[in-house]
Amino acid sequence: MYYKVLIDNIEEYAPIVYTLTVGAVCQNYSGLFRRPRGMYFSAEDRGEMMSMVYNWPADQVDMIVVTDGSRILGLGDLGVQGIGIAIGKLDLYVAAAGINPQRVLPVMIDVGTNNEKLLKDPLYLGLQEHRLEGEEYVEIIDEFMEAVFSRWPNVIVQFEDFQSKWAFRLLQRYRKTYRMFNDDVQGTAGVAIAGLLGAVRAQGRPMIDFPKQKIVVAGAGSAGIGVVNAASRTMARMLGNNEVAFESARSQFWIVDAHGLITEERVDIDPDARPFARRKSELTHQGLNEGASLIEVVKKVKPDVILGLSAVGGLFSKEVLEALKDSSSSRPAIFAMSNPTKNAECTPEEAFSIIGEKVVFSSGSPFDDVDLGDGKIGHSNQGNNMYLFPGIGLGTLLSGARIVSDGMLQAAAERIRDITKEVAAAVVREAVAEDLAEGYRDMDARELARLSEEETVDYVKNNMWNPVYPTVVYKKD
Numbered sequence: 156m157y158y159k160v161l162i163d164n165i166e167e168y169a170p171i172v173y174t175l176t177v178g179a180v181c182q183n184y185s186g187l188f189r190r191p192r193g194m195y196f197s198a199e200d201r202g203e204m205m206s207m208v209y210n211w212p213a214d215q216v217d218m219i220v221v222t223d224g225s226r227i228l229g230l231g232d233l234g235v236q237g238i239g240i241a242i243g244k245l246d247l248y249v250a251a252a253g254i255n256p257q258r259v260l261p262v263m264i265d266v267g268t269n270n271e272k273l274l275k276d277p278l279y280l281g282l283q284e285h286r287l288e289g290e291e292y293v294e295i296i297d298e299f300m301e302a303v304f305s306r307w308p309n310v311i312v313q314f315e316d317f318q319s320k321w322a323f324r325l326l327q328r329y330r331k332t333y334r335m336f337n338d339d340v341q342g343t344a345g346v347a348i349a350g351l352l353g354a355v356r357a358q359g360r361p362m363i364d365f366p367k368q369k370i371v372v373a374g375a376g377s378a379g380i381g382v383v384n385a386a387s388r389t390m391a392r393m394l395g396n397n398e399v400a401f402e403s404a405r406s407q408f409w410i411v412d413a414h415g416l417i418t419e420e421r422v423d424i425d426p427d428a429r430p431f432a433r434r435k436s437e438l439t440h441q442g443l444n445e446g447a448s449l450i451e452v453v454k455k456v457k458p459d460v461i462l463g464l465s466a467v468g469g470l471f472s473k474e475v476l477e478a479l480k481d482s483s484s485s486r487p488a489i490f491a492m493s494n495p496t497k498n499a500e501c502t503p504e505e506a507f508s509i510i511g512e513k514v515v516f517s518s519g520s521p522f523d524d525v526d527l528g529d530g531k532i533g534h535s536n537q538g539n540n541m542y543l544f545p546g547i548g549l550g551t552l553l554s555g556a557r558i559v560s561d562g563m564l565q566a567a568a569e570r571i572r573d574i575t576k577e578v579a580a581a582v583v584r585e586a587v588a589e590d591l592a593e594g595y596r597d598m599d600a601r602e603l604a605r606l607s608e609e610e611t612v613d614y615v616k617n618n619m620w621n622p623v624y625p626t627v628v629y630k631k632d
């Protein structure tokens with residue numbers, strides 16, 4: 156009944172089971188705790204995980220969402236209280252992707268917390284010690300992955316809200332061997348690309364103009380770098396996919412982090428950001444320096460888009476928005492993607508009141524549309540990976556793909572405007588095309604490959620879990 160109500164009223168309840176309310180739930184989780192949901196694998200369970208997985212009562216598990224609680228939304232390290240995110244994401248898998256709720260498993264990996272408040276909180280449910288680091292940490296995640304894939308070889312593991320340094324490392328470590336993806340790196344990238352392409356359309360320009368867009372990204376963590384990596388690859392593909400194309404695509408991005416504009420002069424540059432560091436030669440030409448502030452960068456670059464994945468509420472200040480008025484675009488776009496609501500880089504009211512009705516606005520957490528007067532509405536769009544991950548997971552599940560490839564993620568991003576069913580069908584077809592599909596239940600790989608586009612959509616639809624209540628009271632008329 157819970158899922159029936161959720162599915163029938165998803166618009167109303169998504170902000171409760173998911174972002175934004177789920178953030179407040181995670182902050183207070185130990186005090187709210189009534190019963191366990193999901194599984195907890197702790198540093199103290201080392202060597203036991205292979206047998207522990209058999210404690211879970213379901214013989215079949217299709218989807219696992221796992222977190223170590225180290226970066227929950229933009230709320231920082233919440234330790235085991237971050238389990239709420241895994242539960243909320245899986246609720247959306249049931250509601251939006253039709254995954255059977257008996258086959259989902261939220262997982263918390265408890266390696267301690269560096270949150271000093273939680274370390275002292277008598278109600279805190281997790282290990283009250285500082286986080287394990289280095290090889291010890293990796294060994295625990297390795298053991299967890301081996302355990303779940305040995306009991307459920309066909310499961311898909313979604314990594315969620317791991318702090319950036321581990322998000323990238325674990326993705327590289329597992330993506331070629333396990334059916335896994337990182338939602339913050341890869342799901343967010345897909346949603347952002349779909350939004351960026353939408354912004355080009357909103358400017359009345361053809362899609363092929365995307366590689367000309369100047370994009371300033373605030374935030375160089377798992378999400379920001381994930382977006383820049385994938386968006387620059389999309390641009391490069393449009394330009395011919397050769398070295399010149401990659402170089403041209405790279406030069407369309409300016410990344411600003413807590414220390415300002417990232418350039419090749421940055422000391423201790425994060426290796427994931429290095430390819431996008433601005434070159435010295437470009438800087439003199441643009442009048443910018445290493446560490447230039449966001450305002451300076453927006454003033455000099457006059458970007459078409461500013462995209463925030465910084466977790467800093469209000470970062471797109473009045474001055475930044477004023478500077479964006481000089482954008483070379485007819486319809487500048489703002490993506491204030493940080494969560495939850497108080498971390499949004501700006502609100503739609505601020506964007507529309509300063510830049511005017513021409514601005515294209517999107518945010519990670521939901522905001523109401525803005526009344527611009529004269530019957531005009533300023534649309535507040537939501538740019539959140541919730542529109543993508545259910546389709547990626549369902550498509551991977553129903554194709555039986557061995558891994559989640561870049562092509563499958565790209566196919567998902569291109570279909571985001573359709574409903575999840577269509578996204579999943581696109582992912583299935585790409586998995587077949589790449590010869591990764593091994594089939595699912597009665598549908599073997601060969602049969603899957605023979606399905607037409609329409610039949611693939613039907614196949615996905617028929618495999619989505621759907622709560623149906625029989626009518627038990629009939630009205631006389």
Ligand SMILES: NC(=O)c1ccc[n+]([C@@H]2O[C@H](COP(=O)([O-])OP(=O)(O)OC[C@H]3O[C@@H](n4cnc5c(N)ncnc54)[C@H](O)[C@@H]3O)[C@@H](O)[C@H]2O)c1
Pocket residue numbers: 226227228229230318319338339343346373374375376377378379411412413414449463464465466467470492493494495498518519520538539540541
């Ligand atoms: N909308 C979505 O779908 C979506 C998806 C993933 C993440 N997010 C949000 O993105 C945010 C960041 O996530 P992350 O994993 O990348 O976190 P992170 O902590 O790894 O990265 C934050 C980045 O922001 C930078 N930063 C901090 N202060 C800044 C400032 N004043 N100016 C510019 N940059 C600054 C940091 O240097 C860092 O590079 C979170 O709020 C998260 O909720 C949203």
Ligand SMILES: O=C(O)C[C@H](O)C(=O)O
Pocket residue numbers: 174227228229316338339493494519539540541
């Ligand atoms: O959970 C969300 O709302 C989106 C994203 O995964 C995030 O970490 O902010």
Ligand SMILES: [Mg+2]
Pocket residue numbers: 228315316338339
């Ligand atoms: Mg996340």
